[in-house]
Amino acid sequence: MSDLQALKYVARAREAEEKRLSERRRHVLVLILRHLVDFGYIESYEKLSSESNLSLQKADAADNMDLLRIVQEFEDGYELKYNRRPKLVKRLVDEVVSGGGGVRQVPAAGNGANGKPVGVRMPSPGDRAPQPPGGVLSGMEGPPVSGAVAAKQRRERGALSAEEQKKAEQLERRQVILNQYKAPPEVGVQRVGGVNVDGRGPPSPEGLAGMQVKGVVYSRNPPASSKGAEGDDETDSDEDFQERFERRVLKPLPASLQGEMRELGAAITRDIFTENPNVRWEDISGLEQAKRLLKEAVVQPIKYPELFTGLLAPWKGLLLYGPPGTGKTMLAKAVATECKTTFFNIHASTIISKWRGDSEKLVRVLFELARHHAPSTIFLDEVDALMGARGGEGEHEASRRMKTELLVQMDGLARSNALVFVLSATNLPWELDMAMLRRLEKRIYVSLPDTGARLRILETLLGGRCSPEVPLSRVAELTEGYSGSDVFLVAKEAAMRPLRRLMTKLEAASCSSSSSKQEEVGVHSYGSRTAAAPGPHAGHKASVPHPELGPIEEADVQAALTVSKASAKQYEQKYKLFHEEYGQVGS
Numbered sequence: 001m002s003d004l005q006a007l008k009y010v011a012r013a014r015e016a017e018e019k020r021l022s023e024r025r026r027h028v029l030v031l032i033l034r035h036l037v038d039f040g041y042i043e044s045y046e047k048l049s050s051e052s053n054l055s056l057q058k059a060d061a062a063d064n065m066d067l068l069r070i071v072q073e074f075e076d077g078y079e080l081k082y083n084r085r086p087k088l089v090k091r092l093v094d095e096v097v098s099g100g101g102g103v104r105q106v107p108a109a110g111n112g113a114n115g116k117p118v119g120v121r122m123p124s125p126g127d128r129a130p131q132p133p134g135g136v137l138s139g140m141e142g143p144p145v146s147g148a149v150a151a152k153q154r155r156e157r158g159a160l161s162a163e164e165q166k167k168a169e170q171l172e173r174r175q176v177i178l179n180q181y182k183a184p185p186e187v188g189v190q191r192v193g194g195v196n197v198d199g200r201g202p203p204s205p206e207g208l209a210g211m212q213v214k215g216v217v218y219s220r221n222p223p224a225s226s227k228g229a230e231g232d233d234e235t236d237s238d239e240d241f242q243e244r245f246e247r248r249v250l251k252p253l254p255a256s257l258q259g260e261m262r263e264l265g266a267a268i269t270r271d272i273f274t275e276n277p278n279v280r281w282e283d284i285s286g287l288e289q290a291k292r293l294l295k296e297a298v299v300q301p302i303k304y305p306e307l308f309t310g311l312l313a314p315w316k317g318l319l320l321y322g323p324p325g326t327g328k329t330m331l332a333k334a335v336a337t338e339c340k341t342t343f344f345n346i347h348a349s350t351i352i353s354k355w356r357g358d359s360e361k362l363v364r365v366l367f368e369l370a371r372h373h374a375p376s377t378i379f380l381d382e383v384d385a386l387m388g389a390r391g392g393e394g395e396h397e398a399s400r401r402m403k404t405e406l407l408v409q410m411d412g413l414a415r416s417n418a419l420v421f422v423l424s425a426t427n428l429p430w431e432l433d434m435a436m437l438r439r440l441e442k443r444i445y446v447s448l449p450d451t452g453a454r455l456r457i458l459e460t461l462l463g464g465r466c467s468p469e470v471p472l473s474r475v476a477e478l479t480e481g482y483s484g485s486d487v488f489l490v491a492k493e494a495a496m497r498p499l500r501r502l503m504t505k506l507e508a509a510s511c512s513s514s515s516s517k518q519e520e521v522g523v524h525s526y527g528s529r530t531a532a533a534p535g536p537h538a539g540h541k542a543s544v545p546h547p548e549l550g551p552i553e554e555a556d557v558q559a560a561l562t563v564s565k566a567s568a569k570q571y572e573q574k575y576k577l578f579h580e581e582y583g584q585v586g587s
């Protein structure tokens with residue numbers, strides 16, 4: 001097998017394993033959601049649902065499957081195998097644990113004194129290790145891990161035969177492996193969104209309003225960020241996207257985010273792309289070099305991290321700059337569609353207006369979340385609005401602090417190995433703060449489209465709608481200086497014209513039909529009151545033939561060209577100058 005194939009194989013295997021893990025995590029969450037609803041813990045359901053972006057409308061426990069049944073089957077299977085009931089839950093307060101060598105007092109966890117959150121306890125040597133991946137039932141294979149601890153103690157006392165010794169070593173190795181799967185403290189199911197889900201605490205009666213508990217009819221809206229993800233018409237690629245999204249976002253917020261920071265974290269999570277933006281590289285006409293560079297900078301380092309190390313470590317800050325409407329946002333969306341990263345779509349206004357005064361904290365939380373959900377891309381659209389030159393007249397103190405924080409976070413990224421990229425876009429690159437520009441080390445010029453790219457946009461939009469006489473290549477030449485968005489407007493204007501002609505015909509036809517209807521009704525009503533029955537055209541327009549939408553003619557395109565002008569030409573020179581001075585690549 002060649003090195004390249006081997007790398008591909010490793011990358012694919014890693015992806016498959018990640019996929020399995022994410023699916024299992026998702027299944028557990030769905031089962032918990034179902035359990036909460038079945039037992040009336042509606043507030044807890046709501047919290048978990050919004051935190052995990054899952055709802056029972058989207059996925060439910062399979063028939064005859066619920067958490068209680070799984071636990072019962074596990075207990076029964078365990079008992080059958082080891083002749084005793086498994087211990088599933090341990091009390092954390094003043095519990096007396098009998099270990100191999102005596103009696104030990106477990107301190108109450110999370111009382112504030114030890115700084116640990118409530119309900120989370122650091123592992124101690126006597127703990128039973130968590131089950132390995134593969135589901136609760138597969139965890140039954142092999143003796144319980146506490147056996148490894150006991151064996152170790154006996155071995156230390158020299159009380160083991162050679163064979164027992166070997167077995168003990170195997171058990172220890174197994175424990176080490178199992179420990180690798182130990183859930184980080186924040187993943188504990190004992191507290192979800194600050195709510196106990198261990199069956200204690202009363203269900204909230206008001207939370208039950210509007211909710212049919214069995215077979216859930218959940219009347220409230222799902223969280224905004226999950227809207228659209230539940231559509232029926234998802235294609236395969238959308239499912240892939242959704243799966244990737246869930247793989248990252250189902251992870252609860254990091255435990256380090258507490259109180260106010262947790263709220264900010266939840267707000268930012270809503271800015272993660274939950275729907276597939278569905279922009280493929282091939283949807284973007286031209287800009288071949290920009291596409292290639294983006295792939296090289298973001299896609300490949302994630303796919304082949306082994307190759308992008310040391311000197312070849314990926315760029316962490318990227319800037320797309322160029323005239324408005326040239327496809328910068330499209331490029332970013334293609335990154336979101338095609339790259340397997342969590343995509344934080346951050347508009348300058350999200351950080352500035354919504355969080356006035358809190359922007360600095362928001363930036364910190366944003367980067368923390370991006371690391372938490374890595375590999376991630378933070379897309380900062382209109383980055384000039386966020387990171388204009390500092391120290392300007394009338395600059396607000398809060399804005400200055402936010403900018404400094406952004407720079408600090410960018411520095412942190414550059415130093416770390418976390419696969420987090422900052423992809424930013426601007427129409428006004430010369431207004432960017434110099435320190436920020438320096439940190440956006442890969443600067444990609446997204447220029448006005450050339451003739452070939454304009455022709456491709458026109459063909460994509462108008463192909464099949466135009467009469468064969470329309471010379472699209474000539475139109476492409478005539479639109480020199482137009483941005484992709486300007487070309488789109490020309491195409492739209494041209495396509496509107498046959499529609500207007502059709503509308504005129506339809507209106508005329510419906511006028512003549514209603515006047516003939518009036519005439520008929522009039523004749524009857526003048527004749528006799530009882531004969532005023534509707535005529536053949538009354539009440540519907542069945543006899544009016546529907547004119548067809550004709551093709552776009554050359555005159556339509558000419559007319560469209562006279563009303564849609566190039567909007568972005570005036571700054572072309574300025575972009576070129578900036579590109580020569582600071583840009584690294586043309587497109």
Ligand SMILES: Nc1ncnc2c1ncn2[C@@H]1O[C@H](COP(=O)(O)OP(=O)(O)OP(=O)(O)O)[C@@H](O)[C@H]1O
Nearest residue numbers: 283284285324325326327328329330427484485488
């Ligand atoms: N290269 C392109 N290929 C196909 N369509 C394009 C291209 N460039 C622009 N367009 C069209 O123009 C529209 C606007 O593009 P986009 O929003 O990506 O531009 P932008 O550079 O981000 O603009 P702004 O800087 O004003 O935000 C797109 O929705 C698309 O219809």
